[in-house]
Amino acid sequence: xxxxxxxxxxxxxxxxxxxxxxxxxxxxxxxxxxxxxxxxxxxxxxxxxxxxxxxxxxxxxxxxxxxxxxxxxxxxxxxxxxxxxxxxxxxxxxxxxxxxxxxxxxxxxxxxxxxxxxxxxxxxxxxxxxxxxxxxxxxxxxxxxxxxxxxxxxxxxxxxxxxxxxxxxxxxxxxxxxxxxxxxxxxxxxxxxxxxxxxxxxxxxxxxxxxxxxxxxxxxxxxxxxxxxxxxxxxxxxxxxxxxxxxxxxxxxxxxxxxxxxxxxxxxxxxxxxxxxxxxxxxxxxxxxxxxxxxxxxxxxxxxxxxxxxxxxxxxxxxxxxxxxxxxxxxxxxxxxxxxxxxxxxxxxxxxxxxxxxxxxxxxxxxxxxxxxxxxxxxxxxxxxxxxxxxxxxxxxxxxxxxxxxxxxxxxxxxxxxxxxxxxxxxxxxxxxxxxxxxxxxxxxxxxxxxxxxxxxxxxxxxxxxxxxxxxxxxxxxxxxxxxxxxxxxxxxxxxxxxxxxxxxxxxxxxxxxxxxxxxxxxxxxxxxxxxxxxxxxxxxxxxxxxxxxxxxxxxxxxxxxxxxxxxxxxxxxxxxxxxxxxxxxxxxxxxxxxxxxxxxxxxxxxxxxxxxxxxxxxxxxxxxxxxxxxxxxxxxxxxxxxxxxxxxxxxxxxxxxxxxxxxxxxxxxxxxxxxxxxxxxxxxxxxxxxxxxxxxxxxxxxxxxxxxxxxxxxxxxxxxxxxxxxxxxxxxxxxxxxxxxxxxxxxxxxxxxxxxxxxxxxxxxxxxxxxxxxxxxxxxxxxxxxxxxxxxxxxxxxxxxxxxxxxxxxxxxxxxxxxxxxxxxxxxxxxxxxxxxxxxxxxxxxxxxxx
Numbered sequence: 001x002x003x004x005x006x007x008x009x010x011x012x013x014x015x016x017x018x019x020x021x022x023x024x025x026x027x028x029x030x031x032x033x034x035x036x037x038x039x040x041x042x043x044x045x046x047x048x049x050x051x052x053x054x055x056x057x058x059x060x061x062x063x064x065x066x067x068x069x070x071x072x073x074x075x076x077x078x079x080x081x082x083x084x085x086x087x088x089x090x091x092x093x094x095x096x097x098x099x100x101x102x103x104x105x106x107x108x109x110x111x112x113x114x115x116x117x118x119x120x121x122x123x124x125x126x127x128x129x130x131x132x133x134x135x136x137x138x139x140x141x142x143x144x145x146x147x148x149x150x151x152x153x154x155x156x157x158x159x160x161x162x163x164x165x166x167x168x169x170x171x172x173x174x175x176x177x178x179x180x181x182x183x184x185x186x187x188x189x190x191x192x193x194x195x196x197x198x199x200x201x202x203x204x205x206x207x208x209x210x211x212x213x214x215x216x217x218x219x220x221x222x223x224x225x226x227x228x229x230x231x232x233x234x235x236x237x238x239x240x241x242x243x244x245x246x247x248x249x250x251x252x253x254x255x256x257x258x259x260x261x262x263x264x265x266x267x268x269x270x271x272x273x274x275x276x277x278x279x280x281x282x283x284x285x286x287x288x289x290x291x292x293x294x295x296x297x298x299x300x301x302x303x304x305x306x307x308x309x310x311x312x313x314x315x316x317x318x319x320x321x322x323x324x325x326x327x328x329x330x331x332x333x334x335x336x337x338x339x340x341x342x343x344x345x346x347x348x349x350x351x352x353x354x355x356x357x358x359x360x361x362x363x364x365x366x367x368x369x370x371x372x373x374x375x376x377x378x379x380x381x382x383x384x385x386x387x388x389x390x391x392x393x394x395x396x397x398x399x400x401x402x403x404x405x406x407x408x409x410x411x412x413x414x415x416x417x418x419x420x421x422x423x424x425x426x427x428x429x430x431x432x433x434x435x436x437x438x439x440x441x442x443x444x445x446x447x448x449x450x451x452x453x454x455x456x457x458x459x460x461x462x463x464x465x466x467x468x469x470x471x472x473x474x475x476x477x478x479x480x481x482x483x484x485x486x487x488x489x490x491x492x493x494x495x496x497x498x499x500x501x502x503x504x505x506x507x508x509x510x511x512x513x514x515x516x517x518x519x520x521x522x523x524x525x526x527x528x529x530x531x532x533x534x535x536x537x538x539x540x541x542x543x544x545x546x547x548x549x550x551x552x553x554x555x556x557x558x559x560x561x562x563x564x565x566x567x568x569x570x571x572x573x574x575x576x577x578x579x580x581x582x583x584x585x586x587x588x589x590x591x592x593x594x595x596x597x598x599x600x601x602x603x604x605x606x607x608x609x610x611x612x613x614x615x616x617x618x619x620x621x622x623x624x625x626x627x628x629x630x631x632x633x634x635x636x637x638x639x640x641x642x643x644x645x646x647x648x649x650x651x652x653x654x655x656x657x658x659x660x661x662x663x664x665x666x667x668x669x670x671x672x673x674x675x676x677x678x679x680x681x682x683x684x685x686x687x688x689x690x691x692x693x694x695x696x697x698x699x700x701x702x703x704x705x706x707x708x709x710x711x712x713x714x715x716x717x718x719x720x721x722x723x724x725x726x727x728x729x730x731x732x733x734x735x736x737x738x739x740x741x742x743x744x745x746x747x748x749x750x751x752x753x754x755x756x757x758x759x760x761x762x763x764x765x766x767x768x769x770x771x772x773x774x775x776x777x778x779x780x781x782x783x784x785x786x787x788x789x790x791x792x793x794x795x796x797x798x799x800x801x802x803x804x805x806x807x808x809x810x811x812x813x814x815x816x817x818x819x820x821x822x823x824x825x826x827x828x829x830x831x832x833x834x835x836x837x838x839x840x841x842x843x844x845x846x847x848x849x850x851x852x
Contacts, residue, residue: 003057005033005053006054007033007052007179008180009379010183010377011179012031016028018186025038040248043243044253050235053158054158054179056153057152057153060138063147066100071110075115075118076114080119081118081123082247084246086123088136089133090115092108092115094111101142137152137155138150138151138152161178166223166294166295174218176381180379181221187390190211194209194229194268195271199319207316208274210273211276212323212345213276213324215330215358218287220326222275222292225275231267231271236262274302277304278306278341280341306337315350315351318351321351321353323351324356325357328386331541332525333503333525334536335525336522340526342356343370344441346394347394353393356369358388362515362518363376371391373390375389377389434451443520449483453479454487470579472491472579477766482520484508485504485521487528498535499533500575504592505521538588580633582629584658585658600761607631610634614729615636617632617639617691618639626655628655639661639666641656643670644671644672649670673717689729689732690725690732692732694710710740715746718747722778723780732775732778734775735773736772745792749787751781752778753779755779758773
């Protein structure tokens, strides 16, 4: 019989080696698979014991298939009555195309018709199709003019073998898939270590084969390592197989192989080895501990603190060792420490015999280890690009280095010696002295310049902050072009004491090597908390783009509160900070911005000062309502806070309540701001002071098909805002588009004038970046006065005046949406119908939904 085992790309070589170790014959490595030949027992053995294969197939036939008719005839000629068990459901999947068969769904349908017609003619019954969960799954492969059809012996993919209890325990966490874990362990020879017979010296020294998982993440590597140690067949616990719907299935033979597997597992109970697990991320370590406990493997794994001395102490004497790590999901703020730990373990004399294998995404581990990997395998865990990099043990590297440099042959050159030195032996580690008695390993020696600049900035900022009474401020803002990041320091108020760092990386230019930029960022993340005296767990790394687009406050990704945010934001425990005598909740985990824009510190105080002469305040694009809190503190009688996000409105309401501003005079409205402005223009609602801080760009699905662009849409926005101002009122407009250019002439034609106050709203800690935001006072004037103020000629003003006086010469005014038109006979938000032709009454604000 002809079989093949499929696998992810990058697994082929390791899979072929595994199949050979299982005793299978004629093993051949191909792209995405390895083929072998044998009897039924060999196919069963691959299903039961392969840790690297995704599925195992038996080839049922190969044939010509130039067109649909030839495909039908060839499939029909196969004796399906001798293959498909009576009553079994089927499904056919097609892959590949030919010159005439371009649609895989059509090809699969044509093959299914042939199979069912053959069964109907020979057995009197067509097979039922169950695409979701068939008893017999067939794969039709098409290439050029040829085709083959194979039966999937596996059923579900073979990598679906995590214990159910462990699967539930790791739900929502990053757990490395078992086949990827097996590939990592294969690179360091863990199976051979587990099978090693201990010598008398080993027993005397209490030396054992040892595996150190230096970044245990969700525990995927640990579970697979224990399965290999206990010699547990990866397919032994599976209850359903694809071959059960096959007529040639031999239940007695399968039971015999299962019995052999149980005997092997029983014999492996005599094995002795150590598995030591650590992780820089405490949350990841807890997940791994929970996974090991739920799987019943806790007694096999020794968890300890992520410190080299502690790890070596738990490892004890070793009789062969290996170090593995999965740092693909390690938080950026902890990446430097994770790589440093792996590097120090590799260089430890006690682990000189230990090879290292690590899953990584950026190739920076080579820089941390100061040695190029012996081999690198491109893989796709979680469908994201990564690399499995392998370094030989230092003993092996030293031997190879000596062989490469001591041989005095004619062929050897100085270049070859240099290459051997570069790739085999690690270079000395660069360290920084930060005057705290603890040398800090760094990836880039030039990072000492950054450390010196940050230390100087921190000293000056600390004095300034104390003088100004500021507790949250920017310490560093790309002062050195090569270290392009912003570092913000937050100090908690007495209710939630602590210090936090938010380090936002600016996107490097395309001319900069991404790996070099990433290495610098990791050095920043390692140096900053040491100099600024912030615990590592309170350091939060963000990625900020230098671009036109992007939301002002978009999501950072999965965080501790990424699910069920709206339900939790009002009562979730968040750090509290103080600014201007007010208290605000901040969230460092879930979003690019934390809930308060530090560069608007002066702007918010300006809102409070202006609010002292205002009765009614409106906050548009309100975000977390910090400006509303300042306005309420300034003494306004009524506030209206408008945003499209329910989560941010809940957050704004929490901030108001935190500062004692509660009551029916404070309204929170969930709506599209431009649509809401159109609605309000149909009413008599007007405000003395309006604060407008829109995002740079938004394509939220809540806006329907429309998008928002502040440069494109600000004229429409500010014209509408000016119509909501009470007599003598004004607005404060701010935006953070670096290249923003207000269309003053278009605005003037609508009677709107701007006064640029940007310079006086930039705080001292943002002085290096005068374009961090733009800020303007917005006023409404008679159109003639507005146009004269911005430099229109008398003729242009007269032409505009005449245009406004002659309705027939005006451009057609955009009709307000049906829901924004007055006098439609529908009830207003106060519950009373609006008489036709009359404006709605004041205070009809649409409250934000209170449901789930």
